Amino acid sequence: MPFLTVPNWQIRWTPLLVLGYLFYLLLGAMVFQLLEKQAETHSRDQFQLEKLKFLQNYTCLDRQALEQFVQVRGTAWEKGVSPEGNSTNPSNWDFSNSFFFAGTVVTTIGYGNRSPSTVAGQVFCVFYALFGVPLNLAFLNQLGKGLNAHLMMLERWVQKPVQTLAVAVFLTTGTLLFLVFPPLVFSYVEGWSYGEGFYFTFITLSTIGFGDYVVGTNPNKHYIPLYRSLTAIWIVFGLAWLALxxxxxxxxxxxxxxxxxxxxxxxxxxxxxxxxxxxxxxxxIHIPT
Incomplete structure (x- = not known):
């Protein structure tokens, strides 16, 4: 019985690995928030000053002023600031967003839509990924072993036709939880079509992570604080299921x-x-010697 031959020390260490993984994500979220939020606030204030200066000269719009307008607007979208909004918009580096970013680092998804802008944040990101990626692989490996052990248990306890049915139920349930239902949520919250939500779901869980669609990045929408954190947890378990x-x-x-x-x-x-x-x-034929 392979599922019973797992050493006891692995069973005892599994909860510690889960807690350590969660603690590592929380730690990364707090540090990224601490290092990047102040720089983001400064960038937003600077953008507001540039916007006010531009509006003062709006009446004499010429080619150079138009180029300046395009540059200011592009800077606003880069910083995640709505050009029509103000510095009171939700921060890109609050705890929820920082937690989501930490998850994209250790899972190597790397959407590319957000990155540390300070030297301290960039250096921390390097060492955070250096230890976080192996930890993520160990966590997903252990989670995959747990799922595989349940499948092996089903194979031992049930007959052959029922085994096929059990595997089919496992695949169907995972498909519904990680590929079919989430796009409905993303479509409702983000305003995407179902096809766009499904595309984002698979590109994310397969760690391709193009970055053309990312949840919680529309500056004109107001998201609940737990939205991106819950998305990060969904990504972790979805990665383990899709990897299996x-x-x-x-x-x-x-x-x-x-x-x-x-x-x-x-x-x-x-x-x-x-x-x-x-x-x-x-x-x-015998050859004489």
């Missing part, structure tokens, strides 16, 4: 390819055996 699905798919593909590769060899071997059986035994 990818592993199962890779194993099935390898078995299929091995079957295709070995089939001609087996037929050739069977043909050779038949030929040897049909042919009469030839007399052996």
């Amino acid at each position: 699905v990818f592993n199962v798919g890779a194993d099935l593909m390898e078995k299929f390819l091995q079957l295709k590769w070995h089939k001609p060899d087996l037929s050739l071997a069977e043909g050779d055996t038949t030929k040897l059986e049909d042919e009469p035994e030839q007399p052996r």
Whole structure:
């Protein structure tokens, strides 16, 4: 029984690994918030000053002023500030957003829409990822072992037809929880179509992370504080589930390819055996020494 042969120390260390992983994300969120929020506030204040200066000269708009307007507006979107808004808009580096960013770092998703702007934040990000990525891999590996152990338990306790049904239920449930239902939430909150939400869901959980769609980045929308934090937790468990699905798919593909590769060899071997059986035994020639 493979699921019972797991050493006791691994079972005891699993809760500590989960708590350590969660603590590491919380620690990263607090440090990123501490290092980046002040710089963001300064950038927003600077943008407001530039905006006021531009509006004072708006009556004499010429080509140079128009280029300045485009530059100011582009700077606003880079900083996550609505050009029509003010410095009281929700911060991009509050705890919820910082927690989400820490999750994208350790999971190597890296959307690219937000990054540390201070030297201290950049240096911390390097060392945070240096230790966080292995921790994330260990956590996902342990979580995958737990899911795999439950599948092996089902294989032992139920008959063969029911095993197939159990695996189908597992895949269907995971598909609903991580690929089908989340786009409905994202479509409602972000204003995306269902196709865009589904696209974002898969691109995120597969760690491709293009960054063309990211939750909680529209400066004209007001999100609840826990929205991005809950999204980060969904990403972690979705990564483990999709990684297990990818592993199962890779194993099935390898078995299929091995079957295709070995089939001609087996037929050739069977043909050779038949030929040897049909042919009469030839007399052996002994070479005298």
